[in-house]
């Protein structure tokens with residue numbers, strides 16, 4: 175059967191369905207990369223997709239993409255804010271896989287400053303002993319507002335919250351928002367030097383409410399990259 179035929183595609187979908195998974199659900203936490211409405215931080219360019227070859231003209235289709243490292247769903251490395259620090263390809267790969275815990279911040283006022291107590295009380299309620307091998311996911315709901323002016327009113331981490339996250343010793347934090355802070359980017363400057371990665375522009379965190387999940391968020395290995403695109407997955411058990 176020729177590769178890419180309609181029959182092949184159907185077969186692949188059927189195989190996915192029949193697989194007896196170790197996990198009940200694999201949730202996709204990534205926004206699609208498009209040249210139209212991919213969330214990009216103010217000042218950054220929209221991703222571009224140019225046709226390189228087509229099936230009609232060349233026998234095979236391929237494209238050339240051009241986008242900033244911080245477009246769509248991505249993870250920031252320490253090198254984003256600290257000269258000479260670990261770049262995206264140098265952060266140990268195991269730090270991109272961890273148990274996840276979802277913290278609800280969907281009902282906060284615009285630009286709400288998340289406190290140490292906000293986090294600790296939610297962790298206490300969860301009954302989990304969160305630290306090394308864990309990631310904190312801040313559920314704000316702001317990625318769904320990415321085409322509105324409200325997008326940049328997302329909650330932010332207070333200095334005290336950042337210090338608490340460092341004390342916890344988690345692998346990373348993730349936001350369904352453009353980021354964890356505003357210029358001058360104090361959360362980036364506190365967390366990244368401690369090799370606590372920051373996932374930005376996640377989506378579908380509502381699928382993880384009251385769920386236990388393993389997070390897999392490996393970035394492409396851009397040599398010397400300050401960040402890289404991630405197909406972020408939650409393996410829900």
Ligand SMILES: [Zn+2]
Nearest residue numbers: 244250374401
């Ligand atoms: Zn970023």
